[in-house]
Amino acid sequence: MPWWQRPLSVFYCVYAGICMWTDRNMNETRQLLKSKEGVDFLSSVDLLTAPPTYLQILVGSRLELDFPFDVIPPELVACGPILRPAPSISSVDLSTLGWLASGPTVLINLGTHMVMDEALALEMAGALRIMFDAAYENQMENLRVLWKLKRPAGADYDWDSKSAMYQILGPELACDRVRIESWLAAEPGAITESGHAILSVNHGGANSWNEAVWYVHPLSPPSPPPPR
Amino acid sequence: MSRPKSVLLLTNSELGQANVHLAVAYSIIQQDPTVQVHIASFRRLAGAVRDLSDLAQQHATAKEPGLPRPIRFHEIAGPSYQECLMYLNHDFYKMAAQPPDFWHSFSLISSVVAAATPWKAEEFLVVYRDVLRILDEIDPDVAVVDNFFGPGLTACHKQRRNWLVLSPNTMLDYAISRQPNAAGLWKYPR
Numbered sequence: 001m002p003w004w005q006r007p008l009s010v011f012y013c014v015y016a017g018i019c020m021w022t023d024r025n026m027n028e029t030r031q032l033l034k035s036k037e038g039v040d041f042l043s044s045v046d047l048l049t050a051p052p053t054y055l056q057i058l059v060g061s062r063l064e065l066d067f068p069f070d071v072i073p074p075e076l077v078a079c080g081p082i083l084r085p086a087p088s089i090s091s092v093d094l095s096t097l098g099w100l101a102s103g104p105t106v107l108i109n110l111g112t113h114m115v116m117d118e119a120l121a122l123e124m125a126g127a128l129r130i131m132f133d134a135a136y137e138n139q140m141e142n143l144r145v146l147w148k149l150k151r152p153a154g155a156d157y158d159w160d161s162k163s164a165m166y167q168i169l170g171p172e173l174a175c176d177r178v179r180i181e182s183w184l185a186a187e188p189g190a191i192t193e194s195g196h197a198i199l200s201v202n203h204g205g206a207n208s209w210n211e212a213v214w215y216v217h218p219l220s221p222p223s224p225p226p227p228r
Numbered sequence: 229m230s231r232p233k234s235v236l237l238l239t240n241s242e243l244g245q246a247n248v249h250l251a252v253a254y255s256i257i258q259q260d261p262t263v264q265v266h267i268a269s270f271r272r273l274a275g276a277v278r279d280l281s282d283l284a285q286q287h288a289t290a291k292e293p294g295l296p297r298p299i300r301f302h303e304i305a306g307p308s309y310q311e312c313l314m315y316l317n318h319d320f321y322k323m324a325a326q327p328p329d330f331w332h333s334f335s336l337i338s339s340v341v342a343a344a345t346p347w348k349a350e351e352f353l354v355v356y357r358d359v360l361r362i363l364d365e366i367d368p369d370v371a372v373v374d375n376f377f378g379p380g381l382t383a384c385h386k387q388r389r390n391w392l393v394l395s396p397n398t399m400l401d402y403a404i405s406r407q408p409n410a411a412g413l414w415k416y417p418r
Contacts, residue, residue: 006414012333013413019341028349033382036353042385044376045344047393049405052385056392057375059399060248066399067416071406078399084251087283112243206396207247 020045051075060206065213081210086187089194093185096146099176100196103142106131107216108149108201109188109208115150118157118164125168132172144177146191148184192216232297234264236368237394238359238380240309241270245374248396250280252372253299257284261296268362268380269301270308277301302362306355309376312346345378355379363387 001009020026030041042052051057056075060082063072089097108124110116116124128145135143151157159165159173159180172178184191188208192200192215200216202208235256239249246269253265267277281299288296307315326332347355356379363371363383373380375395384391395401404412 001415001417008330009417010413012337015334016337016341019338020344023341023345025342025345025348025352029345029347029352029378032349032353033356037356037386039382039386041378042381043345043378044381045341047375047381048401051393051402054388055385057402058392058394059402060396061398063399069399069403070408070411071403072399073403073406076399076402082248082251082396084247084280085254085283085287205244206398207244 060210081214083210083214084189084207086190086193089186089190092190096184096186096191097194099144099179100146100191100194103144103177104140104198105196106143106145106199106201107188107191107197108145108147110148110150110201111203111205111208112150114203115152117152117155121149121151121157122164122168125165128172128178129168132169142177145172145179147178147180148188149180149182151182232262232264233260234266234366234368235370235372236266236268236363236366237372238268238304238362238377238384239273239374240377241273242308242310243276245309245376245396246273246276248394249372249374250276252394253277254280254284254287257288257296257299261288261292264297265299266366266368267299267301268304268359270306271303272308274301274303302366304355304362304379305358306379307347307351309346312348312351313343315346344376347378352379356383359383360387363389 026041026043026045029043033039033041047057053075056077057073058077058079060079062078062080063069065081066078089100124147128147132143135141157163157165159169161170161174165180166173169178173180189211191197192211195215195217197212197216198218200208200212202212235253237249237253239246249267253267256263256265267273269277277299278301285296285298326336328336345352359379360383369390371380371384371389371391372394373384373391375381375393375397381393400416404416406412407415
């Protein structure tokens with residue numbers, strides 16, 4: 001961390017400590033467990049600060065994928081990415097698999113809880129426009145995007161030919177190189193696992209990140225054009 | 229006939245936490261189909277457990293009559309983690325979408341801390357007691373507990389049974405407080 005941000009980091013940590021110390025649910029739960037059950041509360045925060053000495057803690061990470069540490073607690077067991085298996089995409093959605101196999105694909109899935117109103121969706125579309133334009137300059141004419149987009153309940157925006165989205169991504173929507181879906185038959189993990197993704201755009205949650213690390217195969221940089 | 233070896237996984241029902249438990253359940257069944265795998269969680273995970281059990285049985289290579297055993301799901305009474313979180317902060321997701329600048333950091337930090345134990349004390353007690361019931365009923369050879377499932381952590385610690393924690397998160401969370409020179413306060417971005 002840059003040296004000029006370190007005092008701020010300490011300040012935030014102290015503030016977090018005060019929040020923990022004064023957290024109502026945590027304090028009342030601790031008291032109630034002691035009085036009614038004669039039991040010491042072991043919270044998720046206690047695991048971070050003072051875990052029981054006999055306890056092993058398994059994490060879905062590896063040293064190579066994590067920050068560097070001077071001390072690694074002996075009770076910590078780094079298992080590497082732990083990925084839930086899902087039915088293969090070939091068994092639930094052959095049509096999408098066929099589409100994925102036709103060219104390098106960018107997968108966009110920002111998680112169950114990321115709901116995009118039209119303004120935000122158009123921002124994303126604008127970013128994809130920049131990406132597509134750069135791809136075409138680099139001879140990647142067949143780039144495609146599979147975008148799982150969750151709209152708020154009652155949202156009335158769409159991506160048909162009359163929509164604002166179409167104004168931005170019309171050429172790609174028209175030739176089926178951008179697919180925007182609110183629901184996919186195959187699970188996100190199965191889509192990533194198909195091996196046809198070159199880029200995963202996700203919300204950075206551990207599962208999504210590990211799936212991307214494991215299954216997404218970035219393209220090698222394209223060879224530079226020969227000198228004239 | 230002697231009792232088969234048993235593993236009980238105790239987890240919150242949100243897939244962000246439960247996914248690693250489901251993955252481990254699947255893996256245990258593939259490696260040793262004689263083990264009886266139990267998963268205890270809130271009701272909304274039942275469907276995912278059933279689907280995973282079916283998938284594990286489909287993929288199992290060593291098939292004998294009755295093996296591998298289906299995963300047994302045990303519903304835990306009481307409100308789930310997410311139900312309690314929504315009660316604490318109805319606009320949790322809107323709050324989480326705020327930019328992480330200086331002024332928003334205070335509400336973000338206090339929300340993250342509150343999310344460590346979203347159950348009110350009485351709700352926690354209901355869940356905790358039901359976890360004890362499930363533990364006593366199954367008496368597993370090993371229990372695996374979600375790092376964010378406080379009632380499970382407390383119950384297994386109280387019983388001092390053979391148990392461990394399984395977290396989908398990174399080493400950073402658990403290593404940070406043990407770094408020398410208080411490096412956890414100033415060295416790592418969070």
